[in-house]
Amino acid sequence: MDTPRPHPSGSLAQLHLIDEEKKFSQELSTYVDQKWNLKDAGFNYNVLAVFGSQSTGKSTLLNRLFGTQFDVMSESSRQQTTKGIWISKGKDMKVLIMDVEGTDGRERGEDQDFERKSALFSLATSEVLIVNMWEHQVGLYNGANMGLLKTVFEVNLQLFGSNRGKEKTLLLFVIRDHVGATPLANLSNTLKADLDRIWQGLSKPEGLENCKILDYFDFSFTTLAHKLLQPERFEEEVALLRQRFIEPSNPDYVFKPQYSKRVPADGLHVYAEAIWEKIVTNKDLDLPTQQELLAQFRCDEIANLAFVTFKDSIRDFRHPIESGQLVENLGPKMREIRDVAIKSFVKDASRYHAEVYKRKHAEVLTKANSMLESFFVGQLKNLHKKAVSQFSSELQQALKKDGAEFGAVSATAKDNATAFFLQGAAAIKLEETDWEYEEEQFQLEQDLQEFAATQREKELSKMLTGLEKQIKKDLEDPIKLALDHPGPGMWGRVITTYHHTMSRAEELLHKKARTFELGQEEQQTLEENLRRQGWVLLTMKVQEESVDGLLLYKLLNRFEEKFQRDERGLPRVWKPDDDIDTPFRKARDETLELIPLYAKIKALDPTTGEEFSLESTDDFDFDQSLRVLSETRQQELTTQLKRKTDASFVEAKRSVVSTQVK
Ligand code: GDP
Ligand code: MG
Numbered sequence: 042m043d044t045p046r047p048h049p050s051g052s053l054a055q056l057h058l059i060d061e062e063k064k065f066s067q068e069l070s071t072y073v074d075q076k077w078n079l080k081d082a083g084f085n086y087n088v089l090a091v092f093g094s095q096s097t098g099k100s101t102l103l104n105r106l107f108g109t110q111f112d113v114m115s116e117s118s119r120q121q122t123t124k125g126i127w128i129s130k131g132k133d134m135k136v137l138i139m140d141v142e143g144t145d146g147r148e149r150g151e152d153q154d155f156e157r158k159s160a161l162f163s164l165a166t167s168e169v170l171i172v173n174m175w176e177h178q179v180g181l182y183n184g185a186n187m188g189l190l191k192t193v194f195e196v197n198l199q200l201f202g203s204n205r206g207k208e209k210t211l212l213l214f215v216i217r218d219h220v221g222a223t224p225l226a227n228l229s230n231t232l233k234a235d236l237d238r239i240w241q242g243l244s245k246p247e248g249l250e251n252c253k254i255l256d257y258f259d260f261s262f263t264t265l266a267h268k269l270l271q272p273e274r275f276e277e278e279v280a281l282l283r284q285r286f287i288e289p290s291n292p293d294y295v296f297k298p299q300y301s302k303r304v305p306a307d308g309l310h311v312y313a314e315a316i317w318e319k320i321v322t323n324k325d326l327d328l329p330t331q332q333e334l335l336a337q338f339r340c341d342e343i344a345n346l347a348f349v350t351f352k353d354s355i356r357d358f359r360h361p362i363e364s365g366q367l368v369e370n371l372g373p374k375m376r377e378i379r380d381v382a383i384k385s386f387v388k389d390a391s392r393y394h395a396e397v398y399k400r401k402h403a404e405v406l407t408k409a410n411s412m413l414e415s416f417f418v419g420q421l422k423n424l425h426k427k428a429v430s431q432f433s434s435e436l437q438q439a440l441k442k443d444g445a446e447f448g449a450v451s452a453t454a455k456d457n458a459t460a461f462f463l464q465g466a467a468a469i470k471l472e473e474t475d476w477e478y479e480e481e482q483f484q485l486e487q488d489l490q491e492f493a494a495t496q497r498e499k500e501l502s503k504m505l506t507g508l509e510k511q512i513k514k515d516l517e518d519p520i521k522l523a524l525d526h527p528g529p530g531m532w533g534r535v536i537t538t539y540h541h542t543m544s545r546a547e548e549l550l551h552k553k554a555r556t557f558e559l560g561q562e563e564q565q566t567l568e569e570n571l572r573r574q575g576w577v578l579l580t581m582k583v584q585e586e587s588v589d590g591l592l593l594y595k596l597l598n599r600f601e602e603k604f605q606r607d608e609r610g611l612p613r614v615w616k617p618d619d620d621i622d623t624p625f626r627k628a629r630d631e632t633l634e635l636i637p638l639y640a641k642i643k644a645l646d647p648t649t650g651e652e653f654s655l656e657s658t659d660d661f662d663f664d665q666s667l668r669v670l671s672e673t674r675q676q677e678l679t680t681q682l683k684r685k686t687d688a689s690f691v692e693a694k695r696s697v698v699s700t701q702v703k
Pocket of ligand 2: 099100101111112113114140142
């Protein structure tokens with residue numbers, strides 16, 4: 042494992058990105074994030090790589106230009122530095138620099154495998170490639186540098202062939218130990234001619250036979266004086282060169298936008314490693330595909346991170362909603378939580394492959410919506426419940442008032458409850474969702490309708506019960522009075538009482554009919570039922586007055602009145618000469634005649650003389666209802682009455698005897 046060199050600022054730490062075993066370091070993201078502080082840089086950073094033969098002063102130059110601390114071969118030991126690719130960050134600048142070591146395999150007779158692979162890797166990631174060479178290497182067409190450039194061109198075609206003109210790379214030639222005898226213009230012309238020759242000699246992929254070198258590369262040439270022989274000029278020229286890396290307003294600024302490989306800093310580790318994996322396993326390296334894969338991977342990561350916070354924020358809703366409470370301001374709260382998640386996703390993910398990002402953005406929205414939907418649905422249910430209970434209490438409250446009309450009251454309560462529901466529902470329906478509440482609204486209206494109907498039924502039957510009580514009360518005394526005084530007009534009085542009572546009840550019913558919005562037919566049925574019910578109550582009262590002892594008592598009273606009182610109503614005192622037998626027989630027979638009168642209600646209207654009748658139903662037989670005493674009971678009453686009157690007769694006789702004895 043490579044340990045980064047300690048440095049006061051820490052920003053210059055360098056990483057052995059790809060080691061001599063061709064292993065890719067697992068620490069790149071840590072370095073980007075913590076040591077170089079580039080995590081949030083997005084596209085606002087640059088990448089460059091340096092190429093060239095061993096010991097041409099590459100590392101020395103990089104350290105001078107960027108303040109890095111790459112290993113420099115010491116003058117004394119002349120030991121080769123570790124092979125591989127080193128990466129570090131420029132001091133006070135957002136530039137990542139890759140020092141590619143050991144690219145001169147051909148000079149040392151090694152295979153060119155690493156050279157080819159590192160060229161591929163550098164081209165796929167860097168905007169600028171510094172080609173470092175001695176002045177005396179210029180023009181050596183068969184030298185190591187030209188071999189290296191041939192490799193670079195070849196792999197570039199492999200990488201960007203079909204992508205012509207889209208992502209160019211800048212090749213910056215730095216000619217070292219420039220003595221000055223040959224001007225830069227000549228040197229660059231020589232190099233350009235050689236580059237053209239190399240390009241011509243390349244075997245190009247099908248369809249790209251005529252492609253131009255400038256379709257893929259821009260070239261730039263510069264010289265540096267001999268570091269040891271002209272140290273001051275060397276430093277001056279390095280300082281000038283440095284400006285080209287840090288000053289965007291410099292006409293020769295190297296990091297032009299068209300060179301960018303469009304990899305956000307926070308995705309660099311994923312992208313670079315994926316690229317390297319493809320390269321080492323000799324797989325086809327299709328950059329657009331790599332960028333899409335990177336985008337998918339990173340968008341997912343970013344989305345997952347956003348959802349961690351999201352899930353945390355929505356946790357508070359679950360309990361209250363499931364326990365039937367209405368969460369206040371649920372709509373704005375959900376909107377806020379969703380916005381935060383989407384914004385945090387957009388912030389980091391929008392830099393990635395546009396189409397992938399667009400797709401993932403939609404996915405994130407859909408996922409957020411579906412996670413929020415259960416709260417929407419839950420709150421709707423609770424709104425529904427609350428609306429029903431609000432409706433119920435408003436209805437009950439309003440019906441307590443005198444003259445409250447059920448229809449109007451329930452319509453108002455229904456409007457209020459529906460408005461409450463709709464307002465609550467609209468407030469939690471988020472934009473960019475397919476959430477709906479029409480179904481729930483329909484269901485609510487249905488429920489309110491049903492509830493109102495049941496309530497009306499209840500109120501109606503309460504009212505009818507009240508009426509029946511009234512009827513019963515109105516019938517009671519007059520009937521008792523009528524039956525206490527049996528005689529020919531008795532039933533007539535009963536029927537008259539019934540008529541009076543019923544017309545009072547019906548008048549009340551008519552009044553209530555408006556309240557309950559009774560239909561013509563319904564009202565008629567209710568009236569019929571009420572008349573029947575009134576009649577039943579009447580017969581019940583009659584029965585009550587005709588129970589065994591009571592009726593016998595009434596009859597005996599009648600008998601006593603006739604037998605024991607004279608015409609003026611005064612009590613009789615029997616004298617020895619009085620005829621007891623005749624008055625006794627008269628009183629007894631008249632009383633006995635009352636039994637058949639009692640036995641059956643005579644349903645005749647005394648004022649009109651018309652027969653009175655009610656329609657019979659399954660459980661009401663009018664004729665049957667007229668019968669008060671059965672034959673048997675009449676017999677029994679007759680016998681009992683006779684026995685009692687006989688006793689009175691004996692008593693009367695005895696009273697005469699006793700007065701005689703005195
Ligand atoms: P690298 O292998 O290309 O990275 O080369 P180094 O930076 O390690 O340098 C190799 C040797 O060349 C060191 O001894 C440096 O002191 C020396 N050196 C560095 N820059 C120059 C230069 O501009 N001219 C000459 N002649 N030597 C240099
Ligand atoms: Mg070096």
